[in-house]
Amino acid sequence: MPVVLKWMNPEVAKVRPYEPGRPIETVARELGLDPATICKLASNENPLGPSxxxxxxxxxxxxxxxxxxxxxxxxxxxxxxxxxxxxxxxxxxxxxxxxxxxxxxxxxxxxxxxxxxxxxxxxxxxxxxxxxxxxxxxxxxxxxxxxxxxxxxxxxxxxxxxxxxxxxxxxxxxxxxxxxxxxxxxxxxxxxxxxxxxxxxxxxxxxxxxxxxxxxxxxxxxxxxxxxxxxxxxxxxxxxxxxxxxxxxxxxxxxxxxxxxxxxxxxxxxxxDDQAFLTRTRRTFRRGRDQYEEACRELGLEFVRSYANFILIKVGDGAHVTRELMKRGVIVRPMAPYQLPEYIRISFGLPDENTRCVAALKEILPRKS
Ligand SMILES: Cc1ncc(COP(=O)(O)O)c(C=O)c1O
Missing domain, CATH: 3.40.640.10 (Type I PLP-dependent aspartate aminotransferase-like (Major domain))
Structure with missing residues (x-):
């Protein structure tokens, strides 16, 4: 341990830093992708942007x-x-x-x-x-x-x-x-x-x-x-x-x-003051939830009914599915840090982004018949 850390607060030293959703720019750099082609569905943000x-x-x-x-x-x-x-x-x-x-x-x-x-x-x-x-x-x-x-x-x-x-x-x-x-x-x-x-x-x-x-x-x-x-x-x-x-x-x-x-x-x-924006936001998320729930039913995947702007889906190997989605330009969140390694969390995006994410999921997890 470097001597300069001798006086570090031992409680702070024990903390495992929070892992946020991966930024678009980072993923683009690592995978050699155009940032404009990446959709981030990893941090429960508002896909409509600011009002x-x-x-x-x-x-x-x-x-x-x-x-x-x-x-x-x-x-x-x-x-x-x-x-x-x-x-x-x-x-x-x-x-x-x-x-x-x-x-x-x-x-x-x-x-x-x-x-x-x-x-x-x-x-x-x-x-x-x-x-x-x-x-x-x-x-x-x-x-x-x-x-x-x-x-x-x-x-x-x-x-x-x-x-x-x-x-x-x-x-x-x-x-x-x-x-x-x-x-x-x-x-x-x-x-x-x-x-x-x-x-x-x-x-x-x-x-x-x-x-x-x-x-x-x-x-x-x-x-x-x-x-x-x-x-x-x-x-x-x-x-x-x-x-x-x-x-x-x-x-x-x-x-x-x-x-x-x-x-x-x-x-x-x-x-x-922008109530119209709030209404549009809620509509977007309700639609997002419908899209993912329907996809989960089609793919035979378990999910948790969500009352927010994301959905937790049981995909088997969450880390693998996250990586595969990332290769296809879709950033989601693996759930191992929550002791849910079989799950991923997907934030609801715009309808087109959701469609793209669902198509990628279908490629990665084709339905077993
Ligand atoms: C439950 C919960 N609390 C707090 C926060 C932090 O939100 P803020 O951006 O206001 O710091 C988040 C962010 O994802 C969250 O999910």
């Missing part, structure tokens, strides 16, 4: 890029507060909702704390817990989704936080309102319950109204939302949390002054 209103806002405001952003994000804060009917002080913005997961780690995790998560939930929770030296209590999934009653029962004396990913990435499962209420009734008041709802606005089912619980004054519930998915702003990095003011203030302590850049704030303000 037109968001694009215009960014162009307009680029001129002010030499000025630091408003660290308080006044305009966006007012807008989100009005849209969610909460107080401005109940909102916190992050450089993507990922950054807020890190703030949660700073504030609530450490060597004498544990975090309850579900098996097959978004892997970043575990990485953040590890980074802060927190213990992870992983509760076995039920039908690939969260077993919420078992998660409530899994709370131990040192549990500071439970994270519920809803809809869940990468399985796409959704926990409904009644289930969420029953679960909350069994969680002790000193445990913070985080609902990660990155896919809420595009959910292809009925989302439980968890922000409503915050509005009603539940002291231990916080919800995370993202502009990366429904609003098509993944590249600008912006997300937010809605929670009790006391919890938001606790998280604010680790936020850097200018964590959310100026263009991201401007784009988010504009995107919130």
């Amino acid at each position: 037109r209103r968001a694009r215009l806002a960014v162009r307009r405001n680029l001129e002010h890029a030499h000025l630091y952003p408003d660290g308080y994000a006044f305009e966006l804060r007012e807008k989100v507060a009005a849209a969610q009917n909460v107080k401005p002080g109940q909102i916190l913005f992050g450089n993507g909702s990922n950054e807020i997961i890190e703030f949660l780690g700073h504030a609530f995790l450490g060597p004498e704390r544990s975090l309850v998560v579900s098996q097959y939930a978004f892997v970043v929770y575990k990485l953040v817990a590890q980074m802060f030296g927190g213990r992870v209590i992983e509760v076995p999934a039920k039908e690939m989704g969260h077993n919420l009653s078992a998660m409530a029962r899994a709370v131990e004396h040192d549990t500071s936080m439970i994270i519920v990913c809803n809809p869940n990435n990468p399985t796409g499962t959704l926990a409904g309102e009644a289930q969420v209420h029953r679960f909350l009734d069994h969680v002790p008041a000193n445990v913070l319950v985080v609902f990660d709802e990155a896919y809420a606005e595009i959910c292809l089912g009925r989302m439980p109204d968890t922000i409503g619980l915050v509005r009603e004054g539940r002291p231990n519930v916080i919800c995370l939302r993202s502009f990366s998915k429904a609003y098509g702003l993944a590249g600008l990095r912006i997300g937010y949390a809605v929670g009790p003011e006391s919890v938001i203030q606790a998280l604010e302590r680790s936020r850097q002054p200018f964590n959310v850049n100026r263009l991201a704030q401007d784009a988010a303000v504009a995107a919130l």
